[in-house]
Amino acid sequence: MxxxxxxxxxxxxxxxxxxxxxxxxxxxxxxxxxxxxxxxxxxxxxxxxxxxxxxxxxxxxxxxxxxxxxxxxxxxxxxxxxxxxxxxxxxxxxxxxxxxxxxxxxxxxxxxxxxxxxxxxxxxxxxxxxxxxxxxxSRLSDEDLGEFIAKIDASRSSKNVRDAFASVKSAVADRFGPSCANTAIDGAQYFAKTAVEAHPGSLPAQVFTRLAYFSAAIAAAALDFASGESALRPHHERLASLTDAIRFGDDPKGTAEKVRWAKAAIRDYTPNGASLAEIFHTRFNEALQSVPAESLAEIVVKMTNSDRLFNAARDLEQAAFLIECPSFDDLTIDSKSFLGAVLDFVAIDRLAFSQAWNPPKHVPTSASAKEVTTSxxxxxxxxxxxxxxxxxxxx
Incomplete structure (x- = not known):
């Protein structure tokens, strides 16, 4: 039949x-x-x-x-x-x-x-x-960007880039705030580092630059949201709150409690436990203090006094999807300031990142961005x- x-x-x-x-x-x-x-x-x-x-x-x-x-x-x-x-x-x-x-x-x-x-x-x-x-x-669609990502993954015989991008996006759904910001900052580090390692001006350099912009946009939005809880506190309290948020994520007190529990377990259940517990506690605190969270937190506090950080998040998201992808130097002042602070935080050289993708200046990308919003x-x-x-x- x-x-x-x-x-x-x-x-x-x-x-x-x-x-x-x-x-x-x-x-x-x-x-x-x-x-x-x-x-x-x-x-x-x-x-x-x-x-x-x-x-x-x-x-x-x-x-x-x-x-x-x-x-x-x-x-x-x-x-x-x-x-x-x-x-x-x-x-x-x-x-x-x-x-x-x-x-x-x-x-x-x-x-x-x-x-x-x-x-x-x-x-x-x-x-x-x-x-x-x-x-x-004048924007790429999600499907357009997905095709670029698929080409990069295919050339590397993996799905690492796709998975990293999806992980940054999914963080907004159920943990928007400090935890989401930390996930996005990790994504920005990975994508920016890979952009620097790519051949300057190549498709991989462009794609990884776009993804670094997008990750920084998510981080900016998440930190703006997190700053709402301390918006009316004095400056030093806001700075301390956001510094802890960047270091620990959503639950600084919970992290401290886990450290105390681990210290007690080492002290009670290992040979020479008391001395080992103190060494663990000291080195853990030293490692935390070595994280340069204050500089990034300072930028966040200054920008969240108004809507500057929120606007930087929108500008970075726009830059990630514009058909004519702007270079780091072509970003708006606030988006460049925040992304620069993120790059400093994750130890990525700003100059090296800016040189990874630097398209010819034949199309005014900032005008394109304004056209989309105005329309x-x-x-x-x-x-x-x-x-x-x-x-x-x-x-």
Whole structure:
């Protein structure tokens, strides 16, 4: 018997990816820090994907994380996605949620409003898709960058670069703050070091420079979020708090408790335990104090007195995805200052990094960045979904 020919078109997911890019561009233009395609992980397993993860800093003390679920297909199952995203938001403890769907049912919009879920329905999506300001982007898509990364990994017969990039992205999902910042700083060190080792001006040098920018962007956003808890404290207390956060991660007191437990275990259960315990404690503290966290923390404290660090995070993310990838010297002042501090912290020479990728100055990359933001901002005002001045009232 001959097999029945498959009359259905092959599903590639391209439409959904394009919609995610357009919605991301919209929220970038509305003033958010946005990460697309975040994998939620636990115990080494990938549990689910977050289509868009947003971070908003609307005032000195006002910070908010938002997850957006996007389904643009013939059967979006919008009600199920609404219940799913609400449960996921509670699980990872973010402040707000949203749905972008091809569904048109008014009853679901009313249900979303009742439960404080941002609702972008098919009519909204079509307006976004019809805007040349969003579709004619000067940015790479996530898929474009993924193809570059795949080429680098293929040349090395590994998936190390892909995995390192995914690890930095996934850190925002369940540990945004000091722990996420430390993961991102580790990523910046790896990517910057590899960029320096690559042939200057080559594709690997460009890709690793992009990934170093992206990792530094995540670190800046995470440290900006972490600074909110100490925003009203005196300068010396803020500096001490952020220094401990960079050294220890989310739980400085917990780390100190583990050290005390280890010291007691060495003292009680090993020969010459008392002297060995003191040696362990002394050398551990010396190792911690040798970490130059104060310099990086000082930069963070100065930049979080206003929205400079948040803007640096947005600028670095933009630089990572611009089609015309800017050099280190072409970055904005604040993004260069923060990235420079990160490079100093991880002992990567700034000059060597700046020379890894230095494209010809035939396209004004800063103008390209402004064009994307200005275009998206103009759209948000005209389309009436979320105007930049009102994005604090998103939900």
């Amino acid at each position: 001959n097999a029945k020919p498959n009359s259905e078109p092959k599903k590639t997911g391209k439409k959904g990816f394009e919609t995610e890019e357009i919605v991301r561009s919209y929220f970038l233009g509305a003033g958010f820090f946005v990460v697309r395609g975040v994998k939620l992980r636990h115990g080494g397993d990938e549990l689910t994907d977050i289509d868009l993860w947003l971070y908003e800093r609307s005032a000195t003390l006002a910070r908010r994380r938002i997850i957006i679920d996007i389904k643009d297909n013939a059967q979006p199952k919008a009600a199920e996605r609404l219940f799913f995203v609400k449960g996921l938001a509670e699980l990872i403890q973010v402040e707000a949620t949203g749905i972008a769907t091809s569904d048109t049912r008014r009853s679901l919009r009313e249900l979303a409003r009742k439960h404080n879920v941002l609702w972008i329905d098919n009519a909204d999506l079509q307006r976004l898709k019809s805007s040349q300001r969003l579709t004619a982007s 998206a901002s103009a759209l948000s005002s005209s389309e009436g979904i979320v105007a930049p001045a009102d994005h604090g009232k998103l939900l």
